[in-house]
Amino acid sequence: MSVESREPGRTQRADGLRNRERLIGAAKAGFAETGPEVSLEEIARRAGVGIGTLYRHFPTREAIVEAVYRREVRQLADGATRLLGSLSPGEALHEWMRLFLDYVATKRLIGPALGSMVGGASALYAASGETITGAVAMLVGRAIANGDIRADVDPMDVLRALVGLSYGAAEPGWEASARRLIDVLMDGLRARA
């Protein structure tokens, strides 16, 4: 927050930016491997950074949790554009659905840690919902326009399917199963010859 929008008192130093990114990455890895209770000192260690640096960038635990979440949402949305740049629209949609699974895993890991944010968390989730809706609409639209998938597909249906797949994330083996189901879903979406 405070670091994101800085008035030009000087400039944002490159090392500061780098460490910030490292910390977010380390936090994500820590959540994935240790769970939501991973210690802040552990995150700093993983990032190869002093504990003081962590606290300067993220004054509270929630701050860093939120940062991880934001970055994940952004990467998911950016992923749509990126994939459309290098793959056929149909393939891009397919690949993006796989990306979505990773996002779900993150959300699940991070949700608990966000519990204390009371009101703020729901606003955060709401904003991310819009971002994702936009991304899926774009992907589906392009895929239809290109004739890769059936023309009567509602983007929201695709999103609902993905959300549906997310129930029961947590059980072991969930991700493998979800990936298979995504392949099936994609087959079903494809335009018939």
Add this chain to the structure above:
Amino acid sequence: MSVESREPGRTQRADGLRNRERLIGAAKAGFAETGPEVSLEEIARRAGVGIGTLYRHFPTREAIVEAVYRREVRQLADGATRLLGSLSPGEALHEWMRLFLDYVATKRLIGPALGSMVGGASALYAASGETITGAVAMLVGRAIANGDIRADVDPMDVLRALVGLSYGAAEPGWEASARRLIDVLMDGLRARA
């Protein structure tokens, strides 16, 4: 557990029993005043007991949380019998409903701390549900038999009403409001002349 059912290798010492009770009491007070994250050392301090003693009686945090919960349920159930011994059945029911509020508060405070018990927690809750169902059935039955309340009252309806009152426990002022509503409910239940 291990302490509850002891084979007669010797006897359960009186001081041990006393401290166990003190610890449960202190834990309840701690949950009420500090919340579910109250530290075990704080509980021991409140009980006027060394930390070692706490750990001997309750090897894990869950163990003491569960003990508080069990005691609360038992007191609620025993309360029904006790109240019936000293008051008219109608008054006993009225007073017992007030007791129920205290139980709800405890459950709310303790529920989060039970999160880690995974399967065990639901079994614990289920057992307590039966205990409470029995108590309310007895109270209502006696009150009807005595002509204190209308004869067409289903005990489960009373229980449902009480559970309904419990929604929104957490907001400040909830308990006072719930107590007033219990008076209203009791008026409604009373047999007409």
Add this chain to the structure above:
DNA sequence: TTTATATACGGAGGGCCCCTCCGTTTGGCA
């Protein structure tokens, strides 16, 4: 009553964590 001993007690101490504070280093502009 006295004694023996299983039972119970208490708290020091090791390890980890949170968070602050401040002396040191360094990136970037002039």
Add this chain to the structure above:
DNA sequence: TGCCAAACGGAGGGGCCCTCCGTATATAAA
């Protein structure tokens, strides 16, 4: 190249969890 705000790192105070073990005592047997 030199300056200095920006950024760094980690020691240190305080807390919590949990174990371990020497000490005290309730109780049953003598």
